[in-house]
Amino acid sequence: MRSASWLIGAGWTTWAMTSGPLTWAALGSLTTIGVGIGAAARTTLLHEEARELEAIAADERQVARELSAERRAIAAEWVDRVQRVCNITLRVVAVETWPTGTGFTIDAELPPGGTTYDRIAQHSAALSADARLPHGCTAVATRGIDQGRVLIHVTRVNVLAEERTYPSDYTPLSIYTGIPWGYRTNAEAICVFLREQCALVVGPTGSGKTNMVHVILAGFARAADVLTWVIDLNATDQLPISAKIPQIMLVVDEGAEILTSTDRRMKDVAKKILEVIRMLRAMGVRTVLTALGATGSVLGNLMIRREAKARVCLTGGETEGMDLSKVFPGARGLRPDQAPYKGAGFMGTPESAAALFKVWRILPNQIRDIVQATTDIHPTLDAISSQAAGPAYATRWDPDRTAWMRDTHHTPNTVADVQPAAASGGGLNLSALRGESAEEALARKFRQQIDAQFATFTQPTTSQEPDTGRPAPAGLNLSALQPEDNAARQAALALLLAAGPDGTGASAIARALADEHGTTRQTVVGWLKTWTEDGTAVRVGTGTKTRYVHRNHTPDNPTEG
Numbered sequence: 001m002r003s004a005s006w007l008i009g010a011g012w013t014t015w016a017m018t019s020g021p022l023t024w025a026a027l028g029s030l031t032t033i034g035v036g037i038g039a040a041a042r043t044t045l046l047h048e049e050a051r052e053l054e055a056i057a058a059d060e061r062q063v064a065r066e067l068s069a070e071r072r073a074i075a076a077e078w079v080d081r082v083q084r085v086c087n088i089t090l091r092v093v094a095v096e097t098w099p100t101g102t103g104f105t106i107d108a109e110l111p112p113g114g115t116t117y118d119r120i121a122q123h124s125a126a127l128s129a130d131a132r133l134p135h136g137c138t139a140v141a142t143r144g145i146d147q148g149r150v151l152i153h154v155t156r157v158n159v160l161a162e163e164r165t166y167p168s169d170y171t172p173l174s175i176y177t178g179i180p181w182g183y184r185t186n187a188e189a190i191c192v193f194l195r196e197q198c199a200l201v202v203g204p205t206g207s208g209k210t211n212m213v214h215v216i217l218a219g220f221a222r223a224a225d226v227l228t229w230v231i232d233l234n235a236t237d238q239l240p241i242s243a244k245i246p247q248i249m250l251v252v253d254e255g256a257e258i259l260t261s262t263d264r265r266m267k268d269v270a271k272k273i274l275e276v277i278r279m280l281r282a283m284g285v286r287t288v289l290t291a292l293g294a295t296g297s298v299l300g301n302l303m304i305r306r307e308a309k310a311r312v313c314l315t316g317g318e319t320e321g322m323d324l325s326k327v328f329p330g331a332r333g334l335r336p337d338q339a340p341y342k343g344a345g346f347m348g349t350p351e352s353a354a355a356l357f358k359v360w361r362i363l364p365n366q367i368r369d370i371v372q373a374t375t376d377i378h379p380t381l382d383a384i385s386s387q388a389a390g391p392a393y394a395t396r397w398d399p400d401r402t403a404w405m406r407d408t409h410h411t412p413n414t415v416a417d418v419q420p421a422a423a424s425g426g427g428l429n430l431s432a433l434r435g436e437s438a439e440e441a442l443a444r445k446f447r448q449q450i451d452a453q454f455a456t457f458t459q460p461t462t463s464q465e466p467d468t469g470r471p472a473p474a475g476l477n478l479s480a481l482q483p484e485d486n487a488a489r490q491a492a493l494a495l496l497l498a499a500g501p502d503g504t505g506a507s508a509i510a511r512a513l514a515d516e517h518g519t520t521r522q523t524v525v526g527w528l529k530t531w532t533e534d535g536t537a538v539r540v541g542t543g544t545k546t547r548y549v550h551r552n553h554t555p556d557n558p559t560e561g
Contacts, residue, residue: 008033071095078106078152085126088115090150100187102157103137110148117141117150124333127152136160138185138338142353155185159358160344166215166360170373172224175247179219181212181312182347182359190357192310192349194249194286195241198277200256200304201290202327203314208343209290212314213253214362216288220249221374227381231255246379247284250276256291259301277307293321314345314359328354391493398497400552488517492527496537496550503540503549 012033016026075092082090090108097104110117120127120141127139136158142151164183173179178191192199201216203209220228227246231253241247252258252273259270276285289304294313299305313327315336322336324346331346331354339345339356348354386393395401492509506524513519528548531537537548 008037071097074104075106078154079108081127081130082120082152085130086120086123088119093149098186102159102186103153103155106152106154107144108150108152110150116147117143118332120150120152121332125335134158135340136185136338136344136356138333138356140333140355153186155356159183159185159187160339160341160356163343163361164358166218166362166366166370168366168369170222170370172374172377173219173222175223175225175241179216179223181215181219182357185356190347190349190352193351194288194310195247196281197309197350198286198304198307199288199310199312200299200308200327201288201312201314202256202292202294202299203290203312203345204292204316204318204321206342207314207316207318207345208359209314210253211343211362212312212359213251213290214367215359216251218362218367218370220251221370221378224377225379227379241284243379245284245382247286248381248385250285250287252287252289254292255287255289256299256304259304274301274303277303281307294323294327295321299326310349311354312345312347312357314343315339316342316344387487387490390490391497394490394494395497398552488513488519488523489527491517492519492524493531493536493550496528496531496548497552499550499553501549501553503547503553505547 012026012030016030019026074095079090079092082088089111091111092106092108094107095104096107124138124140128137131139131154133139133154133156137155139152139154142153144150167180167189175195176193178193180189180191183189199216201209201212203212217228217230220226224243225241225246226249228249228251230251250273255273258266258273261267261270273287273289277287280286287308289308291299311327313322313324315322316339319336324331324334324336328334328346328348331348334346334354339358341358343361344356344358346354347357381389381393491513495509495512496504506521506528509528510519510521510524513524528537528539532539532548535551537550538554540547540549
């Protein structure tokens with residue numbers, strides 16, 4: 001086409017030069033040539049475009065034929081396999097390959113006669129062996145779109161063997177949208193929904209349970225309507241949960257073992273945990289418990305099994321004490337040896353059937369990044385709950401209660417007076433001959449505070465203590481049973497604690513409380529006297545120079561002025 005256009009144009013130019021281009025014949029012929037070339041060019045372009053589209057369509061048909069052939073081959077292979085292993089004849093409806101390229105899903109119709117998908121699910125291990133799948137890969141049958149259909153999920157790549165770090169996307173989440181805890185064998189993230197249910201994580205030592213707790217805490221930190229309280233014992237209508245009234249998640253490390261403990265103090269704690277699980281769902285308080293093993297002694301409590309519907313079992317290849325039927329009753333084809341890697345195991349929720357999964361590996365530097373990225377979205381405890389929690393919650397970040405976090409040496413202090421030769425010569429560092437370290441002193445004070453608040457010590461219950469003559473501590477400090485001035489009293493105690501080592505006086509506290517609570521100086525004097533008698537505060541000075549200092553800001557052996 002281009003060559004013809006050039007030849008015609010050159011011929012017209014030669015003829016016009018000899019006879020003159022401004023004649024009517026020359027102009028008419030030029031117009032005719034231009035219209036003809038334009039029409040021919042348009043026809044040629046349309047033809048070329050149609051030819052290109054046809055080539056693209058041919059390539060797509062070729063890919064479709066190849067893909068269809070691959071799917072037909074997969075369908076035929078697994079129809080034969082299910083017939084051979086399960087003695088069931090299927091009719092495959094569709095084969096869907098996973099976007100991650102790690103496996104595929106077969107949608108098939110079951111034969112007439114009342115056959116259910118359970119008959120295929122119970123042969124999961126046999127199907128995997130017959131297909132020669134790699135270790136860590138499974139063929140799992142689940143219910144289809146109706147009771148006459150079955151979905152067979154086949155994993156061809158062992159994603160559990162590789163370690164994946166926690167995703168760097170720290171965008172805000174919600175308790176209603178789900179919290180990601182790990183990923184399935186098809187590399188898709190799995191989320192748990194804990195607004196209505198509790199969670200249970202089971203795994204022996206070395207299975208990655210601590211890392212799992214870190215991942216759980218990272219997800220809670222990203223939630224704008226979740227307030228996390230962590231308890232680590234090893235080292236009416238429902239409330240409208242929102243950022244204003246956040247849900248409280250109690251994460252109790254090795255908490256399931258507490259429920260079977262024979263220690264009296266642990267039994268008291270276990271009663272409180274079960275009380276939270278049983279009664280406080282409507283109040284927006286839920287729990288996440290961990291345990292060392294999946295045994296009947298640990299999981300024998302009906303309350304735990306009934307309320308903890310989101311369940312995780314990190315096996316790490318451990319078979320001793322890993323009774324998966326206790327954690328996932330009714331699930332078939334689950335074996336601990338299918339997940340021999342650290343951080344790998346099985347997870348099931350009401351929204352997702354129990355199956356293989358692996359938790360992300362969360363690095364120490366990621367914990368710092370997550371804390372920094374989520375600080376602005378953390379909710380605060382609502383005023384009523386803060387009032388009920390009292391000073392124990394208000395002072396949770398005080399320096400004397402968080403000193404152990406800043407102590408990175410963890411070197412016990414030895415007493416120089418005891419066995420100086422052994423200390424200099426590198427002899428045995430016996431705990432019986434060693435003085436009390438700063439950590440031990442802080443832990444002892446913390447235990448004393450717990451004993452004084454909750455009456456968990458083992459001393460006999462008497463009206464007077466034999467050594468000090470002071471009244472014995474009362475039982476649980478339930479806010480519902482406190483007098484009406486409880487809020488003012490807690491505020492006064494907070495002011496006393498905030499005054500630091502300099503202390504404060506009754507008049508200053510009364511002035512600070514007068515506007516909000518209307519508290520008189522005489523009432524404050526009575527509180528200070530009570531706190532002085534029970535050791536909460538220390539009186540310093542006399543007369544007009546009298547001031548009171550909270551015991552947290554006084555030396556170990558305070559003296560009155």
